[in-house]
Amino acid sequence: MDFSADTSGLYRFLAERESAVIAAAISGVHDATDHLLATSRNEAPLKTxxxxxxxxxxxxxxxxxxxxxxxxxxxxxxxxxxxFNYALRVHEMGEYKSPTTPGTRPKFLSRPLRTNERLYQRFINDAIRRALR
Known part of the structure; x- marks a missing residue:
C-alpha cells in the first residue's frame, strides 16, 4: 500500500512568506537582545x-x-x-564583598541570559507565528 500527499501548496505558502518569516525572526532576536541588554545593564556594577x-x-x-x-x-x-578587559574581569569575579550599588552582581550578562532563555525563545517564536498568519 502506498501513501502520498500533495505538499506543493505548503511549499508555495512557505515560499511566499519566507522573507516575512526571516524579517520576523530578526525582529524577535532584536526584542530578545533588547531585553537582555536592559536586564544585564541593571545588574552590571555601577561604581563609575x-x-x-x-x-x-x-x-x-x-x-x-x-x-x-x-x-x-x-x-x-x-x-x-x-x-585589560574590565568587563570580562568584573563579569567573572566571585561574589562582590560590598557592591557599590545594591542588586548588582557578577555574571551580570550570563545569569539573565540563562534565566530568560525561554522568554527569548518565545519572543522569536511569537514573531514568526505572527508572520505566518
Missing part, C-alpha cells in the same frame, strides 16, 4: 558607570543564520600599564 555606558547589542544575518549579541566593551589600564 563604565560598564553600563559601553554596553551594546548587534543583530546580524549571515549565511542563513540570525545572530544576536549583547556586549560590554569596557577596558582599563592596570597598574602595570597594560590594558
Amino acid at each position: 558607570g563604565t560598564l553600563r555606558i559601553t554596553a551594546g547589542k548587534k543583530v546580524t544575518k549571515e549565511n542563513g543564520q540570525i545572530y544576536g549579541e549583547v556586549f560590554y566593551s569596557a577596558t582599563e589600564e592596570g597598574s602595570s600599564g597594560v590594558r
